[in-house]
Amino acid sequence: DADVTQTPRNRITKTGKRIMLECSQTKGHDRMYWYRQDPGLGLRLIYYSFDVKDINKGEISDGYSVSRQAQAKFSLSLESAIPNQTALYFCATSDSGQDIVNTQYFGPGTRLTVL
Amino acid sequence: DAKTTQPPSMDCAEGRAANLPCNHSTISGNEYVYWYRQIHSQGPQYIIHGLKNNETNEMASLIITEDRKSSTLILPHATLRDTAVYYCIVGGTSYGKLTFGQGTILTVHP
Numbered sequence: 001d002a003d004v005t006q007t008p009r010n011r012i013t014k015t016g017k018r019i020m021l022e023c024s025q026t027k028g029h030d031r032m033y034w035y036r037q038d039p040g041l042g043l044r045l046i047y048y049s050f051d052v053k054d055i056n057k058g059e060i061s062d063g064y065s066v067s068r069q070a071q072a073k074f075s076l077s078l079e080s081a082i083p084n085q086t087a088l089y090f091c092a093t094s095d096s097g098q099d100i101v102n103t104q105y106f107g108p109g110t111r112l113t114v115l
Numbered sequence: 116d117a118k119t120t121q122p123p124s125m126d127c128a129e130g131r132a133a134n135l136p137c138n139h140s141t142i143s144g145n146e147y148v149y150w151y152r153q154i155h156s157q158g159p160q161y162i163i164h165g166l167k168n169n170e171t172n173e174m175a176s177l178i179i180t181e182d183r184k185s186s187t188l189i190l191p192h193a194t195l196r197d198t199a200v201y202y203c204i205v206g207g208t209s210y211g212k213l214t215f216g217q218g219t220i221l222t223v224h225p
Contacts, residue, residue, distance in 0.1 A: 004158070033212075042202065042215030043159065058212070090158050103149075104213060106158030 003027045004107035006091050012113045019078040021110050023091030032074040033092040033104065034058075034066060036085075043090060049074055050096065081114045088112075119203045124220040127197075133190040135219050137203030140184040146205050148179060149213070150188045154199040159215075162188065162201075193223045 004025045013019050023032065030051050035043040035058075045058030047066040055066060063085060067075045078085055088111050092104040120138040127133040139148065150162040163170055163177045165186070170177045176189040190197055202218040 035215075042217055043213075044215075045212055048212065088156060092158075103161050103164065104159075105161065108158050109156065111156075 004091060004093055004105055006089075006107040006110050008110060009108065010111045012115065013081055014115050015082055017081050019081050019112065021076045021078075021089055021091075021112070023074045023076070023107055025072050025091075025093045025105075025107075027093055027095070027105060028071075029093035029095045029105070030071060031094045031096055032068065033094075034064075034074065034076045035090045035092065036060065036087040037090065037109075038087050046076065046089075078112075078114075081112075083114045086112060086114045119205055119216055121201075121203050121216065121219045123217065124222070127190075127193045127221060127223050129195055129223055129225050130192055133193040133197065133221055133223065135188040135190075135201050135203075135221060136185065137188070138185045139203070139205045142183050142205050148177065148183075148186050149204045149206070150175070150177065151202045151204065151213075151215075152197075152199040153202070153218070154196075159202065193221075195223050195225070197221065198223045 007022045033048040034046040037043045044060050046064050047058050049055050049068045052068050065077045088109050090109050091107040094104045147164050147166050149164040151159040153159045163175050165177045165179050179186045200218040200220050202215050204213050
């Protein structure tokens with residue numbers, strides 16, 4: 001089984017709808033991240049969480065919110081989806097217990113299309 | 116975090132070594148060099164990291180120049196499955212964040 005899973009893998013929705021993307025991990029890591037990737041571009045950080053009670057905005061958090069329900073679960077919500085949020089979304093985890101915290105492990109991604 | 120410069124694309128013949136360069140002239144003393152790759156819309160995959168010394172693992176080797184202003188990722192025997200976008204990332208450990216640039220598109224051909 002995959003260590004980092006994302007659901008759904010693909011989603012098509014309409015403008016104005018509320019959407020939740022979910023991420024679960026079995027790696028036992030305390031840190032989790034949400035990124036988006038637009039075609040031909042690198043990944044950009046949306047939100048990150050260093051533990052259940054710690055949530056931080058990334059470089060492009062506007063229009064998004066997150067919830068860290070447990071150490072293993074980190075959800076990303078689009079309260080009112082708009083077409084320019086059409087992108088590939090990735091969840092990632094890392095372990096602060098390691099000396100190198102930037103070793104991140106990524107999920108398979110969720111392809112979101114907002115019509 | 117220091118910025119990096121990579122060539123937009125490179126080609127490599129299957130079975131040959133692929134050498135991917137990265138410039139990071141503004142790297143500071145406590146920043147590491149990381150390499151990740153992304154195979155066609157899959158989640159990025161960690162490859163290797165280093166600080167000062169050269170590093171090798173089962174996937175690749177990382178050569179960092181003595182002044183640490185540049186590095187080279189070496190895939191010793193490239194296969195078609197190594198075709199991917201390779202990202203060189205420089206950063207510290209304070210926040211655990213990664214800043215992805217455009218990367219290098221490596222195409223391995225038969």
